[in-house]
Amino acid sequence: MTFPADEIFGSGTNLSVLQMSSRGVVIFLLALIMIRVSGRRSFGLRTPVDNIISILLGAVLSRAVVGASPFLPVMVTCFIVVGIHRALAWFIARYPSFSSFIEGNKILIYQDGTFLEDNMKRVQICREDVMQGIRRQTTTEDLDQIDHIYIERNGEISAIKKK
Template sequence: MISFSYDFWFGTKERLDISEMTIRGVIIFVLALILIRISGRRSFGLRTPVDNIVSILLGAVLSRAVVGASPFLPVVITCLIVVTLHRTLGWFIARNPRFSRFVEGDKILIYKDSKFLEDNMKRVQICREDVMQGIRRQSLTEDLREIDHVYIERNGEISAIRKK
């Protein structure tokens, strides 16, 4: 039977039945949607390390409210703080290139002048086949003669620039 007490909705509970967990799941779904809207498109669009941290953290914290492992209000407040921090970091990243490079890093050249830059590839821990996979996916070719430069981007994706 569903309990509508303050303690149930905003406290913790050792065992939830199906209806209780379902109702909590619906509430958390709506809350997560609101939090994502507050956080902005960046959190699920760019997929930089900072964005991934926010996604993982929100999922982990929100799940505690669904299963009743943590009190509801502290979960909500924690998540609001996380998305506010993410939005603030995004604001600074967009306005300060130095801060952006510090937080998210910079693109790294891994192929140039028909040569793989092995030192840079070791630095980012990728092999030639990883680079080729990125080239095939992005440039739709395996012919390196068509490729001018290849970068590993800040979010870990590989970008290939075709020759003119």
């Protein structure tokens, strides 16, 4: 005896276009709920922890869409990953030392008219990468207007203009 759900969603990896599409719709809606539960930082800050959840959820959820893994274990795993992310975000927001350990700190790469070469090597960034970030953020290439340049925890370059 087949259940109507089997006709709509199929089972195993031999899925029709309709079955895979149906799974895709359900996964999309569940992923939307997971992202809302996870919080805005998941796709806003783009720190390493936030990137991990994006990659991991995508990889695991895709298994349910294509039928490579059973639906229920995939969903449970994803909600556990979202719960871990939510817990980490809670600790990061409340404990600065934990935040520094998990996400790192901003690193100064330019100060007083000088590029700090040791710090740039440490974060594996070259001058042209820095200049690209400066042009994007400040719309200038004139370093005489810039007081400090940092590479932020999420890898973005930020510049503080002179007063």
